[in-house]
Amino acid sequence: MENLGALSILLAFPLAIYSFLASVAGAWKKRPFLVKSAERAVYAVCFLLTLASALLVYALLTSDFRLAYVAARSNRAMPAVYKFAAWWGGQEGSLLLWSWILSCYSAVVVFTNRAKFRKMMPYVTATLMFTQVFFLVLNAFIEPPFKVLAVGKGITAVQDGQGLNPLLQYWTMALHPPALYLGYVGFIVPFAFALGSLLIKQPGEQWIHTTRRWSLITWGFQSCGILLGAGWAYAVLGWGGYWGWDPVENASLLPWITATAFLHSVMMQEKKGMMKVWNMVLVSATFFLCIFGTFLTRSGVVSSVHAFAQSQLGPWFVGFMAIGITFTTYMIIVRLDYLKSEAHLESVLSRESSFLFNNLILLASSFAVLWGTLFPVLTEWVLGEKITVGAPFFNKVNVPIALFLLFLTGVGPLIAWRRSSWESLKKAFLWPVVGGLVLSAVLIALGVRHFYALVSFFLCAFVAITIVMEFWKGASAIAAKQATNLLSAMVELTHRNTRRYGGYMVHMGIVIMFIGFTGAAFNQDTTREVKIGDKVQLGHYELTVKDVTDGQNSNYQWQRAVIAVNKGGSDLGVLKPERRAYGAGAGEMTSEVAIRRRLNEDLYLNFAGMSQTNPGHAVLQAYIFPLVSCIWAGFWVLMMGTLVCLIPSKVRLSYPRTQVVGVYEKQPAATK
Amino acid sequence: MLTGLIAQSSVPLSDPRVRPIGELLKCQCGCPYTVGSCDMQNCHFAEPARAKILSLLNEGKNEKQILDIFVGEYGLKILTKPPTEGFFLWGWVTPWIGLGVGAVLIWWVIRKLREKRPPATVETASTPELDRYREQIEKETQDF
Numbered sequence: 001m002e003n004l005g006a007l008s009i010l011l012a013f014p015l016a017i018y019s020f021l022a023s024v025a026g027a028w029k030k031r032p033f034l035v036k037s038a039e040r041a042v043y044a045v046c047f048l049l050t051l052a053s054a055l056l057v058y059a060l061l062t063s064d065f066r067l068a069y070v071a072a073r074s075n076r077a078m079p080a081v082y083k084f085a086a087w088w089g090g091q092e093g094s095l096l097l098w099s100w101i102l103s104c105y106s107a108v109v110v111f112t113n114r115a116k117f118r119k120m121m122p123y124v125t126a127t128l129m130f131t132q133v134f135f136l137v138l139n140a141f142i143e144p145p146f147k148v149l150a151v152g153k154g155i156t157a158v159q160d161g162q163g164l165n166p167l168l169q170y171w172t173m174a175l176h177p178p179a180l181y182l183g184y185v186g187f188i189v190p191f192a193f194a195l196g197s198l199l200i201k202q203p204g205e206q207w208i209h210t211t212r213r214w215s216l217i218t219w220g221f222q223s224c225g226i227l228l229g230a231g232w233a234y235a236v237l238g239w240g241g242y243w244g245w246d247p248v249e250n251a252s253l254l255p256w257i258t259a260t261a262f263l264h265s266v267m268m269q270e271k272k273g274m275m276k277v278w279n280m281v282l283v284s285a286t287f288f289l290c291i292f293g294t295f296l297t298r299s300g301v302v303s304s305v306h307a308f309a310q311s312q313l314g315p316w317f318v319g320f321m322a323i324g325i326t327f328t329t330y331m332i333i334v335r336l337d338y339l340k341s342e343a344h345l346e347s348v349l350s351r352e353s354s355f356l357f358n359n360l361i362l363l364a365s366s367f368a369v370l371w372g373t374l375f376p377v378l379t380e381w382v383l384g385e386k387i388t389v390g391a392p393f394f395n396k397v398n399v400p401i402a403l404f405l406l407f408l409t410g411v412g413p414l415i416a417w418r419r420s421s422w423e424s425l426k427k428a429f430l431w432p433v434v435g436g437l438v439l440s441a442v443l444i445a446l447g448v449r450h451f452y453a454l455v456s457f458f459l460c461a462f463v464a465i466t467i468v469m470e471f472w473k474g475a476s477a478i479a480a481k482q483a484t485n486l487l488s489a490m491v492e493l494t495h496r497n498t499r500r501y502g503g504y505m506v507h508m509g510i511v512i513m514f515i516g517f518t519g520a521a522f523n524q525d526t527t528r529e530v531k532i533g534d535k536v537q538l539g540h541y542e543l544t545v546k547d548v549t550d551g552q553n554s555n556y557q558w559q560r561a562v563i564a565v566n567k568g569g570s571d572l573g574v575l576k577p578e579r580r581a582y583g584a585g586a587g588e589m590t591s592e593v594a595i596r597r598r599l600n601e602d603l604y605l606n607f608a609g610m611s612q613t614n615p616g617h618a619v620l621q622a623y624i625f626p627l628v629s630c631i632w633a634g635f636w637v638l639m640m641g642t643l644v645c646l647i648p649s650k651v652r653l654s655y656p657r658t659q660v661v662g663v664y665e666k667q668p669a670a671t672k
Numbered sequence: 673m674l675t676g677l678i679a680q681s682s683v684p685l686s687d688p689r690v691r692p693i694g695e696l697l698k699c700q701c702g703c704p705y706t707v708g709s710c711d712m713q714n715c716h717f718a719e720p721a722r723a724k725i726l727s728l729l730n731e732g733k734n735e736k737q738i739l740d741i742f743v744g745e746y747g748l749k750i751l752t753k754p755p756t757e758g759f760f761l762w763g764w765v766t767p768w769i770g771l772g773v774g775a776v777l778i779w780w781v782i783r784k785l786r787e788k789r790p791p792a793t794v795e796t797a798s799t800p801e802l803d804r805y806r807e808q809i810e811k812e813t814q815d816f
Contacts, residue, residue: 239709246704274785345785353782360774367774368767375754375763383759388698390706390752397767 002067005055006146009096012048012103013136015041020129027122035122039110042125045132046107053100056093056145060086065158068147069093075163077554077583082164085174089164091298091313092145094177098294099135101178101185106132109189117210120196127192134320142313166556166582166590172232180225180252184290186218187259191287194280198331201338208266208279213646215283219263220642222256227635238591238606240523240623242631245394250373251293254366258286261362268355271417273342277332278359280339284328289366291321296373347419354412361408365401372397403455406514409507410463413470431469436462453521456514463511467504474501495650505641512634519601519627527608529617538622541603542566546574548618556582558592561607561618565596572596577607577620599633601626690725693735697721697742698752706752 019041026034056069060083065071073086073093088094106128113121139145149158167173190211197207229252230242243249262282268275299314332339345352372389380386414428436458443457471490479489494501528536536543547562559579565572575594582590589609596603601624608619694708701717703710707725710718721742728738742750754760 239705244704341785344787345782348782348786352785356778356781360771360778364767364771364774367770371766371770372763379754379759379763385747386749387754387760388749388752389754389763390698392696392753393763396753397764401767401771 001055001059001064002146002148005052005059006144008048008052008055009136009140009144009146012045012052012099013133013140015048016045016129016132016136019045020126020133023122023126023129027119027126032118035118035125038122038125038129039114042103042106042110042129045129046103049096049100049103052139052145053087053096056096057084057087060084063161065161066148067145068149069145071149071158071161073161073164075161075583077160078163078169079555081171081174082169085168085177086164088177088181089168092139092143092147094181095135095138095143095298096145097178097181098185099132099139101181102128102132102135102188105185105189109192113210117196117206119200120193120202120207123196123199124192127195128188131188131320134316138313138316142316163583166580167236169555169582170232170236172228172235176225176228176232178225179221179228183218183220183222183225184255184293186214186221187255187283187287187290189214189218190262190283194283195328195331198280198335198338201335205269205273208269212266215259215263215266216642216645219256219259220639222252222259223635223638223642226252226256227632231632234628235593235595236590238593238608238621240525240593240602240604240625240628242628245372245391247373248293248297250369250394251289251296254370255286255289255293257362257366257369258282258289261359261366262286264355264362265359268352272352274345274352275355276339276341277336280332282359284325284332288321288325288328291317291324295321349415349420349422349425351412351415351417351420354408354415358405358408358412361401361405365398365405368397368401369394399452402514403452403459406456406459406463406511409510410459410466413504413507414466428466428469432462432465435465450521453518456518460511460515460518463507467508467511470504471501492650494644495647498644498647498649502641502644502647505644506638507641509634509636509638509641512630512637514634516627516630516632516634519625519630522626523623525621525623527619527621529611529614530620531617536620536622539624540567541622541624543605543620543622545618545620556580559607559610561605561620563594563605563620565603575603575605577605579607579609597629599627599629602628689729690722693725693729693738694718694722696735696739696752697750700746700750 019038022034022038022041026032026036026038056067058064059067059070060074061080063070063074063076063083069090069092070086073090074083078086086093088097106125109128110121110125113124117124190207193207193211196202229249233244234240234242262279265275265279265282269279295314295317299317347353372394375389376387410432411429415425439461440454440458443454448454448457471493474493475486475489478484478492479486482489482492484492524539526536526538528534530536530545532545532547534545536545542565544564544566545561546564548559549562550557550559552558557580560576561578563575563577565575575596577594578592580590580592591606591608594605604623604625606621606623608621611617611619691708695706697707699705699707699710699715699718699721701710701715703715705718707718707721725738728741733741739751748755748760754763756764
């Protein structure tokens with residue numbers, strides 16, 4: 001079985017090389033049969049990698065400990081779902097997942113475009129397969145997943161494996177990596193089409209129209225992956241943090257930010273034929289940041305708890321990125337004439353300008369995160385001294401930037417395309433500003449003095465009201481015209497322009513998430529050593545320790561505190577935080593926190609273990625996290641908005657747009 | 673053995689005076705937490721560090737003095753953020769410089785985009801073609 005798996009990968013490698021070369025040669029020499037055969041090779045690569053992946057998963061599920069990967073990442077006691085998740089629990093398996101997803105995406109792209117874009121497709125295939133070759137080099141020669149445990153000349157199996165890291169044995173962690181990979185890998189498709197359009201000197205926006213859905217879906221997967229990771233950290237790490245500004249977390253955020261900027265700026269190109277170079281830069285930056293993120297996680301350049309074990313992968317990634325970035329930059333430069341803007345900016349006070357500012361702020365935030373992530377490396381290189389750049393730095397730099405971005409989220413959609421007048425802006429912003437000020441006044445009256453929290457709540461109210469007003473205005477016009485109720489009118493309005501109103505829903509999701517982030521300014525916590533019968537007061541909660549029990553199953557041993565929760569005299573039931581020691585973790589303890597989730601606040605209990613200094617006492621950490629549930633609620637709204645954007649609009653909008661009549665060239669000076 | 677490990681879990685930080693200072697120091701045990709938040713069992717770093725902070729506080733040392741003592745012992749890597757002096761200042765100001773440079777670039781792009789460009793290939797277009805395009809421009813402008 002392991003031979004078949006290894007052979008599949010080894011066969012996929014030359015096939016991917018062939019597909020790349022045949023695509024380029026077929027396009028260059030205008031030989032359709034070569035292009036066709038290259039496309040068939042894409043299917044073959046996909047089949048072989050599916051086979052290899054299936055064999056690895058089978059080995060994990062059947063606990064085939066002859067394989068080194070299975071022995072290192074799985075054990076017999078693990079539930080089947082985590083045995084399956086062990087596929088991406090280690091370096092070799094996760095790289096195979098990367099390769100497999102890429103091959104599936106490539107096959108889907110080739111299949112869905114088999115009768116379209118015949119001039120561009122060979123270059124798209126070549127870009128996809130060049131990347132595939134890179135990952136297959138890693139799969140086949142650097143980090144092969146089918147290595148067997150050899151003792152002497154024979155092949156033997158260990159009795160039981162080491163098991164998956166206990167911290168990863170949590171349901172969101174079973175979904176977080178694949179979701180993130182689907183997002184990371186997926187951005188190669190818009191990039192491949194962008195590069196293809198550069199190579200064939202296509203002056204229009206065909207590549208953007210073609211890849212709009214890909215970009216949105218992959219952005220959705222990235223968002224999903226990031227939020228699942230945040231949800232995991234919140235529920236597993238025992239201190240209620242959902243974002244620690246760890247280098248690997250940052251690496252996942254960077255392409256998401258540039259992808260967000262890209263999704264906004266493509267609208268300028270679609271509607272006005274502007275920012276063509278910028279869009280090329282953004283889509284390329286997003287793709288290479290995805291690769292950079294994978295590099296950071298696996299190379300050991302920065303220290304992170306999320307990183308895989310140090311390996312020899314670093315130089316390979318650097319080489320791939322150097323080739324890719326150099327070639328892409330060269331192509332953008334030599335095709336600048338085809339990327340000239342078709343329209344001019346009529347007014348600084350226009351939607352077009354707001355998109356420019358939106359991009360500036362998004363890019364500034366991306367740069368700040370990248371800079372903070374790499375600054376320790378730079379410092380070590382320059383001064384020879386290692387430093388830490390942690391949450392205090394990132395919060396200080398990024399909070400003001402994020403708040404300004406939130407402000408633009410409210411302002412942008414209210415400014416008209418082409419030009420706006422101050423009068424119309426005053427009219428549009430009156431109620432949102434009033435709403436924001438009223439909320440701020442109420443909060444100040446209630447005793448809130450945290451500056452950033454006040455600014456954030458003001459902006460949340462401001463943006464939320466602008467969005468509600470947009471829905472209200474459109475829906476009431478439809479309701480009046482069609483004599484229908486407001487809800488049906490709202491559905492009709494959204495269906496007429498799914499992209500616009502889906503986008504507003506995404507913005508609303510972001511606003512709700514910001515409310516959740518802002519809640520962190522009001523967190524409360526206490527840590528106590530308690531014995532059975534003791535009471536702990538935190539905020540308006542009274543916690544009573546009822547019992548401490550222990551037990552075990554085949555996977556782990558546990559010790560559980562039973563805590564009765566009381567609020568204002570009413571009994572809210574019991575919470576049972578646990579402390580676990582997994583057989584797999586070589587004694588590593590994990591927390592299974594107990595959370596009482598409500599939209600206004602979470603009560604979060606962590607049983608940190610038994611006291612060493614105070615025998616018979618349990619250590620209880622209790623937290624109140626106001627509004628934290630808004631983060632997860634906002635995420636669902638964001639996902640819903642993304643899905644709405646993917647639905648075709650009922651009314652196909654055509655925008656007044658200058659038709660391209662030729663590529664602008666400098667005219668020779670007129671001679672008299 | 674595992675039961676033993678559970679029973680011997682460490683005492684996390686419970687002194688409210690220690691915690692704010694602990695939050696400014698990075699735990700060196702390999703975990704992602706601070707000295708103030710690492711609750712790993714018998715952590716070889718966080719527990720003695722917390723005890724040391726408590727004892728320094730009891731000696732009357734203030735936050736800065738305590739941080740200086742830790743930096744002297746473990747180097748700057750112990751701090752959760754870079755100092756705001758010397759080369760490290762670049763860490764703090766560069767994102768804002770980047771934002772400023774970006775703003776200048778945007779200003780330049782806006783100026784560039786506001787310039788009306790000369791029409792494309794006017795001199796080579798024949799009169800009937802030109803008329804057709806003029807009509808189209810006229811029609812599109814009216815539609816708009």
